[in-house]
Amino acid sequence: MDLILRPWRREDVEDVLRYANNDKIARNLRDIFPHPYILTDAEGFIESCIAADEEEQLFRAIEVDGRAVGSISLCLGSDVYRMTAELGYWLAEDYWGRGIMTRAVRRICWEGYDRWEDLVRIYAQPFAHNTASRRVLEKAGFQLEGVMRESVCKRGRVYDSCMYALLMEDMDWYERERDGGETH
Numbered sequence: 436m437d438l439i440l441r442p443w444r445r446e447d448v449e450d451v452l453r454y455a456n457n458d459k460i461a462r463n464l465r466d467i468f469p470h471p472y473i474l475t476d477a478e479g480f481i482e483s484c485i486a487a488d489e490e491e492q493l494f495r496a497i498e499v500d501g502r503a504v505g506s507i508s509l510c511l512g513s514d515v516y517r518m519t520a521e522l523g524y525w526l527a528e529d530y531w532g533r534g535i536m537t538r539a540v541r542r543i544c545w546e547g548y549d550r551w552e553d554l555v556r557i558y559a560q561p562f563a564h565n566t567a568s569r570r571v572l573e574k575a576g577f578q579l580e581g582v583m584r585e586s587v588c589k590r591g592r593v594y595d596s597c598m599y600a601l602l603m604e605d606m607d608w609y610e611r612e613r614d615g616g617e618t619h
């Protein structure tokens with residue numbers, strides 16, 4: 436399987452529309468990710484990714500066998516959080532369970548730490564019941580720092596979320612697997 440992280444292109448719009456229009460994805464993300472997901476959502480998403488300043492945000496398409504099948508991003512914080520970046524991602528349901536996101540997370544963390552020399556911390560905040568996402572983070576070396584009780588309101592219900600982080604100083608074991616190794 437050929438897995439590439441690359442910048443978004445306008446011609447990815449058909450793939451985004453096909454794969455992002457899935458409530459199993461939307462219900463695990465923030466409300467900014469809509470459902471149903473329509474053409475203008477896909478176009479707006481791709482335009483915002485293309486326009487992003489890579490000094491502050493990395494938006495990457497996850498390309499598998501020539502198709503853009505998912506999205507992964509790092510967004511640098513501001514003010515006192517300027518040395519911290521938030522990780523976000525989703526993958527087309529047809530591709531779940533093959534280790535793709537674990538590899539993608541490892542790669543974008545490397546890219547972030549390479550590109551932003553002041554970066555010391557990458558974090559993600561999955562909903563506590565999002566077992567697959569939590570497992571991805573754990574497999575990619577993130578540590579669970581805590582459960583933020585009743586921190587999320589999604590579709591009228593309140594849920595816990597989890598704080599996971601991967602510090603720059605935790606990256607030494609990554610060296611062995613830098614280009615997407617699959618053994619860890």
Ligand SMILES: CC(C)(COP(=O)(O)OP(=O)(O)OC[C@H]1O[C@@H](n2cnc3c(N)ncnc32)[C@H](O)[C@@H]1OP(=O)(O)O)[C@@H](O)C(=O)NCCC(=O)NCCS
Nearest residue numbers: 460463525526531532533534535536537561566567568570
């Ligand atoms: C979460 C998501 C990115 C995972 O992508 P993926 O490529 O399938 O992930 P991987 O294959 O690398 O790893 C998934 C792991 O979760 C496990 N898993 C999946 N569903 C599970 C479940 N319901 N219960 C327990 N474990 C589960 C898999 O078995 C695998 O672990 P393993 O390798 O130890 O067996 C994908 O499901 C997705 O896009 N979900 C919707 C959007 C989302 O949740 N985004 C993250 C928001 S924080």
